[in-house]
Amino acid sequence: MSLRLGDVAPDFTAETTEGTIRFHEWLGDSWGVLFSHPADFTPVCTTELGAVAKLRSEFDKRNVKVMALSVDPLDSHQRWIGDINETQQTAVNFPLIADPNFEIAKLYDMVHPNASDKFTVRSVFVIGPDKKIKLTITYPASTGRNFDEILRVIDSLQLTANYSVATPANWKHGDEVVIAPAIPDEEIPKRFPKGHKRVKPYLRLTPQPNL
Numbered sequence: 001m002s003l004r005l006g007d008v009a010p011d012f013t014a015e016t017t018e019g020t021i022r023f024h025e026w027l028g029d030s031w032g033v034l035f036s037h038p039a040d041f042t043p044v045c046t047t048e049l050g051a052v053a054k055l056r057s058e059f060d061k062r063n064v065k066v067m068a069l070s071v072d073p074l075d076s077h078q079r080w081i082g083d084i085n086e087t088q089q090t091a092v093n094f095p096l097i098a099d100p101n102f103e104i105a106k107l108y109d110m111v112h113p114n115a116s117d118k119f120t121v122r123s124v125f126v127i128g129p130d131k132k133i134k135l136t137i138t139y140p141a142s143t144g145r146n147f148d149e150i151l152r153v154i155d156s157l158q159l160t161a162n163y164s165v166a167t168p169a170n171w172k173h174g175d176e177v178v179i180a181p182a183i184p185d186e187e188i189p190k191r192f193p194k195g196h197k198r199v200k201p202y203l204r205l206t207p208q209p210n211l
């Protein structure tokens, strides 16, 4: 069965380009992003791993650890990383899981046989400090991911985990947020002292509370 939001991200032990990793232990108290690639030495994946390496400081700022998976062996990964560093002008700075037997890919339902039974799709799992899955996104092999969007969603997840708010369409860090419907009008001034706009009884906006 596929993994759903709120499920505990399955634990595993993996061989990676940074040694053997026990996933939950490696995550510790951090947030995590686990994302899969169809195969080594493929063009879109090469650009994706380079893009994530360049965003490493953005993930660090948010206390997020990043790990990638590709269903090829470790020696292939090491050679491929040389190409990624060369062509994307960066240095891959996060672990890449070698999963030649598809064990972790199957555990995380990253193989979608009607798309391909030989390659994983481009799955993304964002995992909270409680080890629960907060977000899943699936892209086809032919479409590279937008990692700025993944950072944007992490900003929303981390904000809404701590405040009774939700983020509206196209929200980005610094924009107004929506007050959760469960908060009665009379509690708003105390809980959101920066002020609010009552557009409709169910649509109440307030400045981002953690700024």
Ligand code: BEZ
Pocket (backbone or CB within 6 Å): 038, 039, 042, 043, 044, 045, 046, 119, 141, 142
């Ligand atoms: C790629 O990463 O470039 C790719 C992988 C599989 C199919 C199509 C593109």
